[in-house]
Amino acid sequence: MAATETTPETAPAKSAPAKSAPVKTAAPRRRGERGPLAAFGLHAGLLAATAVALFPPLWLLVTSFKPKSESFSTAVVRDFTVDNYTHVVADTYFLTWLGNSLIVVVGTTLVGVFIAATTGYAISRFRFPGMRPLMWVLLITQMFPMAVLIVPLYNTMASLGLLNQPVGLIITYLTVAVPFCAWMMKGFFDTVPVDIDESGRVDGLTPFGTFWRLILPLARPGLAVTGFYTFVTAWAEVAYATAFMTGEENLTLAGGLQTFVNRYGSDWGSMTAAAVIIAVPAAVVFGFAQRHLVAGLTAGATKA
Amino acid sequence: MAVETTTGSRPAPAAGDGGSTAGPGRGSGGGDADRTGRKSGASGRLGRAVSRYWYAWAMVAPVVGVIGVIVGYPLLRGVYLSLTDADEANVERVIGVNHLPATYKFTGLDNYVSILGDSVFWDRLGWTVVWTAGCVGVTFVLGLTLAVMLNRQVRGRSFYRIGMIVPWGIPAFVSVFAWKMLFNEKNGLLNQVLDGGGIDAVPWLGDPFWAKVAVIAVNVWLGVPFMIVAMLGALQGIPGELYEAAEMDGAGPWQRFRNITLPGLRAVSSTVVLLSTIWTFNMFPVIYLLTRGGPEDSTEILVTYAFRLSFINSPRDFATSAAWGVLILVLLSLFTVVYRRALRRQGEVW
Numbered sequence: 001m002a003a004t005e006t007t008p009e010t011a012p013a014k015s016a017p018a019k020s021a022p023v024k025t026a027a028p029r030r031r032g033e034r035g036p037l038a039a040f041g042l043h044a045g046l047l048a049a050t051a052v053a054l055f056p057p058l059w060l061l062v063t064s065f066k067p068k069s070e071s072f073s074t075a076v077v078r079d080f081t082v083d084n085y086t087h088v089v090a091d092t093y094f095l096t097w098l099g100n101s102l103i104v105v106v107g108t109t110l111v112g113v114f115i116a117a118t119t120g121y122a123i124s125r126f127r128f129p130g131m132r133p134l135m136w137v138l139l140i141t142q143m144f145p146m147a148v149l150i151v152p153l154y155n156t157m158a159s160l161g162l163l164n165q166p167v168g169l170i171i172t173y174l175t176v177a178v179p180f181c182a183w184m185m186k187g188f189f190d191t192v193p194v195d196i197d198e199s200g201r202v203d204g205l206t207p208f209g210t211f212w213r214l215i216l217p218l219a220r221p222g223l224a225v226t227g228f229y230t231f232v233t234a235w236a237e238v239a240y241a242t243a244f245m246t247g248e249e250n251l252t253l254a255g256g257l258q259t260f261v262n263r264y265g266s267d268w269g270s271m272t273a274a275a276v277i278i279a280v281p282a283a284v285v286f287g288f289a290q291r292h293l294v295a296g297l298t299a300g301a302t303k304a
Numbered sequence: 305m306a307v308e309t310t311t312g313s314r315p316a317p318a319a320g321d322g323g324s325t326a327g328p329g330r331g332s333g334g335g336d337a338d339r340t341g342r343k344s345g346a347s348g349r350l351g352r353a354v355s356r357y358w359y360a361w362a363m364v365a366p367v368v369g370v371i372g373v374i375v376g377y378p379l380l381r382g383v384y385l386s387l388t389d390a391d392e393a394n395v396e397r398v399i400g401v402n403h404l405p406a407t408y409k410f411t412g413l414d415n416y417v418s419i420l421g422d423s424v425f426w427d428r429l430g431w432t433v434v435w436t437a438g439c440v441g442v443t444f445v446l447g448l449t450l451a452v453m454l455n456r457q458v459r460g461r462s463f464y465r466i467g468m469i470v471p472w473g474i475p476a477f478v479s480v481f482a483w484k485m486l487f488n489e490k491n492g493l494l495n496q497v498l499d500g501g502g503i504d505a506v507p508w509l510g511d512p513f514w515a516k517v518a519v520i521a522v523n524v525w526l527g528v529p530f531m532i533v534a535m536l537g538a539l540q541g542i543p544g545e546l547y548e549a550a551e552m553d554g555a556g557p558w559q560r561f562r563n564i565t566l567p568g569l570r571a572v573s574s575t576v577v578l579l580s581t582i583w584t585f586n587m588f589p590v591i592y593l594l595t596r597g598g599p600e601d602s603t604e605i606l607v608t609y610a611f612r613l614s615f616i617n618s619p620r621d622f623a624t625s626a627a628w629g630v631l632i633l634v635l636l637s638l639f640t641v642v643y644r645r646a647l648r649r650q651g652e653v654w
Contacts, residue, residue: 042458049450050467052525056482057474059493063485072491115366122363129357134364141375143579145586145636147610148629151622152378152385154614159396175374182367207359236475238589243615254477258593261481268485275478286473290466 057279064276068269084273093248094274097256100166100245104252105234107170112177113185113227120185121211125197138179146239149175154243164250172240177230184229188222189215228289235282253278386415386627392620408623415627424609425631432585432605435516439523439584444577446524447531452565454532455539465536472529480593483522484509487594512602515595519603523590527580538572539565574647581643582636606632 064084065077088094122128123135153172154163162168192215200210216223241254248259257278260271354361390408397404419425454465471479486493487508495505508518546564555563586607591597597604597612604612606628614625 039458042453042456043460046450046453046458046464049446050464053468053471053529056479056486056525057470059486060478060482071485072488072493072496074493074496115370118363119367122360126357126360126363128360129353130361130364134368137371138367140637141371143582143586143636143640144375144379145607145629145632146588147586147607147625148382148633149375149378150611151614151626151629152382153374155385155390155395155622156378156381158398161398171374174370175378178367178370179375207363211363232473232475236477236589238477238592239611242592243611254475254589257477257481261484271481272485275481279474279478282475283470283473290469290473 060272060275060279063268064272066269068267071268071272084269085277088270088273088277092256092270092274093251094256094277096249097251097253098277100250101235101252101254103166104169104173105231107166108173108177108234109227109230111170112174112181112230113223115174116178116181116226117185117216117223118211119182121189121215123182124186124189125194126207138183141179142176142183144175150240150243153240157244163244164247169240169244169252172244173234173237177234180233181226181230184226185219185222188219188226191222192218225289228285231285232282235278382626383630385623386630387412388623389414390623390626392618392622395622411623415624416631419624419627419631425628428604428606428609429635431516431603435520435523435603435605436581436584438520439527439587440577440580442520442524443527443531443580444573447528448535448569448573450528451532451535451539452561454536465532468532469529471525472533476526477589477593479526480522480590483518483525484594487518509595510599512599515599515603519591519594522594523584523587526590527584531576531580534572534576535569538569541572542568578640578643581639585636585639586632606635 062076063071065080065082066073067079067081067083070078119134119138123131123138153175157163157168157172160168162171196214196218197210200214205213236254238254241252242258245251245255248256251259253274257271257274260267260274387410388408389411390406394406394408396406450468454461454468458464489495489505489507489510492508494508499505506514508514542564546568547560550560550564585605587605588607588611591603591605591608592611595603597608601609610625610628610632613621613628
């Protein structure tokens with residue numbers, strides 16, 4: 001209940017500080033003045049696109065507060081209820097799934113960022129034999145279709161007894177997270193001026209010292225964005241989670257949500273409530289990081 | 305670069321520094337060092353290389369190790385599995401306390417021959433191509449249009465921007481369920497709205513054609529925010545003076561868009577299109593969760609079918625699924641190589 005209210009709040013909060021910007025810049029409008037018709041068209045288009053973007057999640061939110069019998073009514077909440085939430089939290093494995101997901105996702109993010117940081121730095125700064133192939137490997141493994149790894153990983157996990165274990169899923173997610181983090185962080189380290197390295201070198205720091213004491217603190221926003229993106233990606237992963245985690249108490253959220261609506265029955269009310277609880281943390285993390293994300297992703301993209 | 309600062313005169317590796325045709329140049333450089341190394345005593349040469357580069361190698365060692373173990377080994381194993389007749393009944397497994405060893409046999413290229421000789425593969429491939437091209441094309445055009453609109457000085461710009469990015473901030477599988485609810489044939493909101501307008505219910509997920517439309521629509525909805533963000537970043541990187549100069553010279557809006565905006569977006573958009581193509585080609589959750597590949601397999605793409613072979617069908621056919629996986633990888637690699645060639649021929653340094 002308290003958590004669900006975060007979604008509508010974040011949007012106005014985010015737009016509030018920026019709202020003053022257009023007012024300030026409105027006066028010296030440089031390029032061709034826009035006629036009223038063009039302005040109307042522009043706003044209509046943007047408004048329509050925003051509405052389409054916002055409607056499905058909003059409808060999910062609205063539906064989650066309706067009693068089960070009215071899940072499909074077109075009316076906005078007539079009989080407000082939080083029954084769906086209490087049912088999901090109290091009578092299903094939802095909290096277990098949430099715990100499993102948190103373990104897997106936090107584990108993946110921490111290990112991924114930790115392992116990949118020095119590599120991102122090395123390929124951003126040094127030229128060394130084997131660097132080009134390594135960069136290729138990093139780039140290519142990120143794009144590996146899950147279909148090519150899922151069967152061998154499944155069999156390996158099965159023979160190691162790691163199916164239905166969070167550790168197994170963490171290892172699996174690292175196949176994507178490690179190359180991604182290294183690549184992303186390379187982009188961030190590229191934005192830190194090389195002069196800083198050189199001044200560190202002049203002061204007698206080893207390459208590791210330079211990295212640890214000078215560069216890493218400067219690249220902290222980059223680390224945060226990388227970590228967050230890994231978090232969101234792992235939080236939303238479906239295929240591996242569905243294949244590797246079976247049995248109701250072992251599922252992660254991606255698997256758990258599927259149990260509400262499947263061949264055997266559809267409990268749309270519970271599904272919407274669970275979906276809202278799953279979406280909120282991801283959306284909040286996303287909201288915090290999205291400002292940096294633009295810079296980070298384009299830096300990674302243009303310098304690829 | 306930093307290496308040069310510390311080690312002083314060392315021309316060989318620095319040569320690749322400015323080389324734009326990095327791939328081949330770098331490769332031959334490595335071979336060069338090898339050959340000269342063998343001439344002048346391999347151990348001394350290697351020792352010098354180690355003392356010069358050891359910290360760079362130490363820094364990348366964790367990633368190299370991890371990738372080797374969790375990507376390299378499974379990849380090789382996957383290729384091997386695709387050459388066997390492994391299935392649920394003969395792979396190594398643990399049942400209770402009993403540990404059963406693997407008993408599958410090497411069968412050579414049998415799996416590939418039977419896959420490529422079967423229309424199932426080609427049907428799926430055809431739809432996968434349509435799906436990928438459709439999704440990427442529509443997403444790109446929509447994303448670019450909206451980014452250009454957002455890049456203007458428009459009141460409430462940040463509200464629009466945040467609103468449009470929302471679908472990206474929500475886990476895809478959650479959004480897919482939201483859409484599934486809207487698409488519901490009997491009671492879904494879309495059909496109720498159509499009904500209000502006097503239009504018959506559309507079997508969104510029950511009819512092959514509409515199911516295809518539905519999955520593409522949902523995937524576009526999911527993909528547009530990323531496209532907007534990437535394009536906005538690129539648009540903001542185009543210097544405003546260019547537009548002013550063009551306007552002085554009397555260029556109209558369309559000319560400015562064609563001759564300044566589009567070329568300015570090329571570097572980013574070529575990367576973004578490549579990425580979205582690969583993502584869409586591999587997009588599992590949308591199709592798996594929305595239609596499960598149905599109705600009658602009409603929306604099944606290669607990736608979801610490979611998943612079905614090993615995890616949904618019974619008995620689970622690991623070998624064939626692995627072969628599908630390898631084929632998917634080959635197709636994607638081919639696409640990437642061709643795409644990059646095409647870009648390079650147009651003078652794109654990438």
